[in-house]
Amino acid sequence: MATEKQVMVIAMDDSPHSMYALEWTLDHLFAPFGSVQPFHLVVVHARPVPISVLQLAGPAATAEIIPMMEIDLKKAALRITEKVKDLCNKKSVKEVSMDVMEGDPRNVLCEAVEKHNASVLVVGSHGYGPMKRAVLGSVSDYCAHHAHCSVMIVKKPKT
Amino acid sequence: MATSEKQVMVVGIDDSEHSTYALEWTLDHFFVPFASNPPFKLFIVHAKPTATSAVGLAGPGAAEVLPYVDADLKKIASRVVEKAKDLCISKSVHDAVVEVVEGDARNVLCEAVEKHHASVLAVGSHGYGAIKRAVLGSVSDYCSHHAHCSVMIVKKPKIKH
Numbered sequence: 001m002a003t004e005k006q007v008m009v010i011a012m013d014d015s016p017h018s019m020y021a022l023e024w025t026l027d028h029l030f031a032p033f034g035s036v037q038p039f040h041l042v043v044v045h046a047r048p049v050p051i052s053v054l055q056l057a058g059p060a061a062t063a064e065i066i067p068m069m070e071i072d073l074k075k076a077a078l079r080i081t082e083k084v085k086d087l088c089n090k091k092s093v094k095e096v097s098m099d100v101m102e103g104d105p106r107n108v109l110c111e112a113v114e115k116h117n118a119s120v121l122v123v124g125s126h127g128y129g130p131m132k133r134a135v136l137g138s139v140s141d142y143c144a145h146h147a148h149c150s151v152m153i154v155k156k157p158k159t
Numbered sequence: 160m161a162t163s164e165k166q167v168m169v170v171g172i173d174d175s176e177h178s179t180y181a182l183e184w185t186l187d188h189f190f191v192p193f194a195s196n197p198p199f200k201l202f203i204v205h206a207k208p209t210a211t212s213a214v215g216l217a218g219p220g221a222a223e224v225l226p227y228v229d230a231d232l233k234k235i236a237s238r239v240v241e242k243a244k245d246l247c248i249s250k251s252v253h254d255a256v257v258e259v260v261e262g263d264a265r266n267v268l269c270e271a272v273e274k275h276h277a278s279v280l281a282v283g284s285h286g287y288g289a290i291k292r293a294v295l296g297s298v299s300d301y302c303s304h305h306a307h308c309s310v311m312i313v314k315k316p317k318i319k320h
Binding site for chain 1: 279
């Protein structure tokens, strides 16, 4: 029986931590295996919903801004998709799919795991301390507790 | 340098099924598919609790119990080591190193990462909810925040309803 390839979902936002996590994953979990990729890689970008971003901006933000934000967010998603494709090409990783879903990254990632039947979810970590975590929330923490598969937290080393 | 040094993966184990599952999952996903040439060097680390810390929870009058507790812990540790070794051999992984270090699991695992320059630390997860974590503490949480390398938390799947 041909073994089905395992699926690895990797979270991607617009931060250097995500890029680092993707690069680390490609270097450590794909490159050493040469031409036979051990996992099918699905890169998931959680596109924030404009309303949620507005709430952070405060009362001064008005509804007129929403269409502009949509455009901005779409552009960001495209830019991220490009960067991901370039990085994967550079590392000769061919079996990659990109999935852009709208919503809160915590839910988006856990749903992506279910949707793709992933065996591993890889997330970067902003390295927030306990204060920032309490205020901003931690996607990697949430996923580590709620995703239905193994979760790998890739940390950018502090220099 | 032409020859790439093998990356090091540390797997933390205790006496629970979650650890055994984590070790097995790790072997299945990162070692078995690569047969004779696995990309990682595996160190399996068992943190043996100190007798005093185990007894500390029990209360006063515990001093006489210490030697028994210690003997018990030693027995548990060797059982854990045997299980780990058997599991590795059953998956045809022959160069895994199993270590028993005395101390609190949180520190033992983070130190093992430093000592072996590991690039990945894999730990199981007891799947405690928020309250239990607050009371019992969570080694996987601590490690994911404090280890100086990527941390993989392997979860035993809950029975799907």
